[in-house]
Amino acid sequence: MKKIKTKWNLNLFYKSANDTQIKKDIEKIKKAFIFFEKKYIKKDDYLKKEDKLFQALLDYENLIKLDTDKPLLYFHYRKDLDGKDQEAEANLNKLINELTKYENKILFFLLKIGKIEKKFQKKFLSGKKLRKYNYFLEKIFEMSKYDLAEKEEKIINLKNMPSHSMWVSGVQRTLSKQNVKFRGKEISIGEAQNKVSGLNTIERRALQDKVLEKIKEISSFAESEINAIVLNKKIDDELRGFKNPYSATILGYENNEKSILDFANIVTKHFYISNRFYNLKKKILKLDYMRYADRGARIGKTTKKISFKEAYEILKSIFKSIDKEYADILDNMLKKGQIDAYPKIGKSDGAYASSSVNTPTMVLLNQTDDFKSLMTFAHEMGHAIHSELSKKNQIEIYTHYSISAAETASTFFEQAVFDAIFEKLNNKEKIVALHDKIQGDIDTIFRQIAEFNFEIELHNSIRQKGALSSEEIGSMLNKHMKMYLGPAFKLKELDGYFFIRWSHIRNFFYVYTYAYGQIISKIMYDRFKKNNNFGKQIKKFLSAGGSKSPDDIFKDIGIDTARHNFFKEGLISIEKDINKLEKVYSA
Template sequence: MEIKKREDINAKDKWKIEKIYKDLEEWEKDFDLLKKMANEIPSFMEKLSEGDKLLEYLKLDEKISRLAENLLVYAFLKSDEDTANTTYQSYKNKIQTYLAELMAKGAFFIPEILSIDEEKLNSEIEKNQGLQLYKFMFEEILKRKPHTLSSEMEELLASVSDCLSAPSNIYNMFSNADLKLPKIKNEEKEEVELTEGNYSIYIKSKDREVRENAYKALFGAYNVFRNTMATTLTSSIKNFSFNAKTRKYENSMEASLKPNNIPIQVYENAIETINNNLDSLHRYVRIKKKLLKLDTMHMYDLYVPLIDLPKDHIEFDDAVKLVSDALAPLGENYLQEFNKGVQNGWIDKYENKNKRSGAYSWGSYDTMPYVLLNYNYTLNDVSTFAHEMGHSMHSYYSRKNQPYVYANYTLFCAEVASTVNECLLINYLINKEKDKNKKLFLVNQQLEQIRTTVFRQIMFAEFEKITHEKIDEGMPLTADDLCAIYRKLNIKYFGEDMIMDEEIDIEWARIPHFYRDFYVYQYATGYSAANAFVNKINVCEEKALEKYLSFLKSGGSDYPINLLQKAGVDMTSPKPIEDTIKRFNELLDILEEY
């Protein structure tokens, strides 16, 4: 009933973060070394037109960046273990503040590269073998020419980057450390502390009163701070809009998509394709209402499983076995590396007091690809584990097969590998299940995956599109405005069979991804690309697995659209999303037969 303190969690259930630094004294030594190395950066100003100097600078920059990332990852992960721990908060702030200074020191690099005659730059690259590794990087830089400012302006923007990230930092501290949720009564009528971690259990409760109370308690807590949350979010959007205008992009969306060579039509096609198929989501609401035998369907009924099965309790070791079996189509090498990661301390498994909520995968080129979980023994937690390990395996393969400069994959590719794992897991569970009720339970699970990852994320993407366009045009947005926009979208997406409870209006205040502009649509495109990969692998299409593993190994060595096309998936076409909706409809047919 009470959440454990960090020190009460077993060491084998925590990530091995000491592999980065054994203590803060070691961290401080590297921090001092970073500052010392960074002092060498200005000596390269106005010398980058010489090939040897350019290569020397790039090698120094890599050393500095790798060291800085280790410091950053350690400080952030330690802070996330206990967001109320002021020591690690201060270290996180310390490295974050210094990174703004570090960015300012190196801000001359791109403007100086762009000031070099392109023919001369290419000549230096051809003459110097060491520079040829960076050909694609230089190609990307040259594409930014219309959106790059003078060295002085770049330095100025870099120096205020820490200030511009304030809305996101404020939101994270508020939602993870300061927001206190009320107590509610569970199914046994016992009073329990509601947290972001256990909310996902109570909103799926078969006891309607429990899920309604959890729903109202959670959103009621956010609604108390609606004006603060509106100011925080609109400030974040204004910062992004300011950056877009300063860099001479047409709008915020172009500023987000163009640097990765993603056509605006990919974003707009995703919204259009989903809007053209909302009748499938409306059908799902109708079927769910009927199977749950409800006179009215409320938003808090949306997550409850259709089939009344005994409450599952899946120990973490069993989850590992289950996911490993499901991922067998990815081959022996993948499974070996996957299981090594589990055993070697990649994962921080369980919730503790003040631990950051949710789940993520993060690390640097020289660390493990760490996974933060808040594992709660449900099938949904098993799926989250598979998802986050998909990210970590993608990072592992990229870092193992790419040089540092190309090891990081773009956001557009980020959700593909994680969702391949999720799809393989749910398909495996559905295919092997013989019990009719359990099979239908799993069918509903996959429907929920598609609803939440494709339909829901595109609704979020549409919310972002509307709010960014309004702020780009100079229109102020209050809490009431944001609530009205969000409510209208929910009515459109869920249809007339859904009672639109007023609490849903404030849900935008709970979505951390809104502070990573134009990120969420990539969940939907990522799921659709993943669905395409899984289909190809399952039918043993020629070289399908080889192409997929090559995609995992490719990091950021090409533009994301190109990497996916090379692997056989074309995201400029609506087909991947349409095929995902086709799968959604097939699952609905199974439900209707029931």
């Protein structure tokens, strides 16, 4: 490709906030939801007759095809390109409130399906006519055990913003206004945190302490926020009948609760692997002990500069070697302006891939023309390819895959790119690259499970005691972090206040999905390396969307997550990488 686009083309959605098409789309959505409500609100025949249920589900699927996310995503993307875009923020908040009211109009439909008599449930699940909706119905029947009455469900939906979202955004906005002084200049705590890992030991620890001291100043606000949103979840769980604070999340991500708890326990028992890595890192950094600030410290840089165009060419070549369609998806997204590559003032930090039923898949990056940026590009394109193939091969109801399968796709492509590039690096660069790869595995698997364990204790403690102080929350966080970090670290009380900035704990218990997906991806990639024909099975997984549970999708391609010691295979591969790092470092 001679010329590649490096900025989002949001005209793929709308021309501007005043585009008349936005109003037309919203009116079309409203009319469709009102029509659906009128057609089915008083009907019950689809609850007993297979052909009637089939037609009702077709009509419901047509609602999904309308893609209510399109106007929301347009303003969301604008806001991510410019955090000060007040027009986008105002329109986004307005539309969320407006469209939620209309989505509430069809709440009755899935609630009524969930209450179908058991004898008819069995009949429908075994019937040929409803075969393509089989898994969709299974999920509804399973979730219906925790459904409330329609009016109560509407209340739950409407109260989410004031009882959770506004608390969280309030703390985030307050954090965004906090600055610290660094080398004589005032910088935001977000910028400061991004600088920490690249500084020398003295500056790194000093700047981390400044950030923590600053965020500690709002600890009373964050304390109220955490207690409020956790108690709100407790209320929701008790109303629905969920026994444990993590039960709703695991069910929502279509995993088996016992299996996930067993999985978390296996990872916890292998914390000695992350302990071992940090002992080696301490040695590489030539430190007597490590502080929390040293956790993600860089041990060096890969000096090779990789421009975005070069990164694209590398990815295209590697993707094409696995399956030509993956390279075609990359090309198509760049041609149309679906990848925003470079950082700029006001742009959201980090990187992500985002997709909805009938909207373009969009990728946001913050390219810095280095090896790490290349890995991030590969990771996010893994998500994008997963989304594109799911939309291509599945009906609308199944285009969204479970988040517990999402990380498997992204890290598979990341590993493929890493392996292709690694041998081209010199010895010093290999040490840095391999260290960074292992660091990523430690963060994604062991750190996330340590956080999962922390969340369990946090929720249970607040449920039992009614509230916790910020000091208690910080102490609890330190306890769980120390378990995966190991004896190489000396943590201070101040380190525990990082809970104020850790956004993951506001999205209850979802972090296990990172570890789950990462380990499966490592096993999947290992099989691909041994036999490239396994690539066909990988494409089958990438095309499955949400048509089955993640465990069943993996089982279909020969990966049995229920097999004894399955997850240990992935953990052992990290140990092998640590062995490799020790050898390269000693060479």
